[in-house]
Amino acid sequence: xxxxxxxxxxxxxxxxxxxxxxxxxxxxxxxxxxxxxxxxxxxxxxxxxxxxxxxxxxxxxxxxxxxxxxxxxxxxxxxxxxxxxxxxxxxxxxxxxxxxxxxxxxxxxxxxxxxxxxxxxxxxxxxxxxxxxxxxxxxxxxxxxxxxxxxxxxxxxxxxxxxxxxxxxxxxxxxxxxxxxxxx
Numbered sequence: 001x002x003x004x005x006x007x008x009x010x011x012x013x014x015x016x017x018x019x020x021x022x023x024x025x026x027x028x029x030x031x032x033x034x035x036x037x038x039x040x041x042x043x044x045x046x047x048x049x050x051x052x053x054x055x056x057x058x059x060x061x062x063x064x065x066x067x068x069x070x071x072x073x074x075x076x077x078x079x080x081x082x083x084x085x086x087x088x089x090x091x092x093x094x095x096x097x098x099x100x101x102x103x104x105x106x107x108x109x110x111x112x113x114x115x116x117x118x119x120x121x122x123x124x125x126x127x128x129x130x131x132x133x134x135x136x137x138x139x140x141x142x143x144x145x146x147x148x149x150x151x152x153x154x155x156x157x158x159x160x161x162x163x164x165x166x167x168x169x170x171x172x173x174x175x176x177x178x179x180x181x182x183x184x
Contacts, residue, residue: 015102018081027071031122033079041115045085048113048143052182053086056111059175066090066108073102076133082126085141086111090171106133108171113141128154137168146183 012033021028021035029036041049049070057068069087076082087107089097097103110130112123127138131154140149146162160166162180169175 012079015075015079015081019102027083029073029083030079030081031125032077036122038115041113044143045113045115048141048183049085051184052111052113052141055177055181056086056088056109059172059177060088063172063175064091065172067094069107074106074133075102075104076106076129080129082129084110084130085113088171106130106135108135109137109139109168110135111139111141113143116144127151136171139166141182143183146180148179148182 013030013035014033015030018028018030018035025040027038027040029038053068053070060066060068066089069089071083071085072087073081073083074087081102084107088109088111089103090108093105093108096105107130112126114123123140127140130138131151136152138151140151140157142148148160148164148166149157150160150166151157160179162183164179165176166179166182167176
């Protein structure tokens with residue numbers, strides 16, 4: 001009996017190689033050395049990202065508590081670079097930023113927007129990595145159901161609906177955002 005066995009190997013890359021990738025119009029992340037290529041976001045994703053960034057930025061500016069970034073790379077391990085759709089960094093951590101390199105820490109708040117082709121296992125790894133590298137809170141926005149999952153510990157989350165308010169009192173005291181507005 002003959003078996004046809006196909007062995008596939010992953011080609012892994014370093015962060016140095018990752019940093020040299022040409023701009024091809026796609027978003028790239030590095031997942032334990034594996035290049036993840038994501039096509040440009042669709043209009044719904046872009047609209048939610050913009051709304052989330054603008055609303056969070058306005059709240060942060062009023063509070064004078066830090067900065068909001070979009071699709072900025074965070075090096076969370078030697079072979080991991082993740083780019084949340086929206087990120088918040090507290091003012092006292094801004095000095096840690098090297099403006100021409102990836103941030104060498106997790107954002108204080110990471111916001112990911114679900115896309116129809118997202119891989120659930122990969123998303124769970126991303127959440128766990130954020131939380132393991134200094135991120136206090138991860139918000140997962142689902143434009144399909146108009147809900148937000150709030151993660152503060154791996155595997156433990158609460159789901160907010162369009163009629164709820166979302167906050168992060170330990171990062172943004174006194175700030176409360178109507179969930180619905182994140183999707184408008």
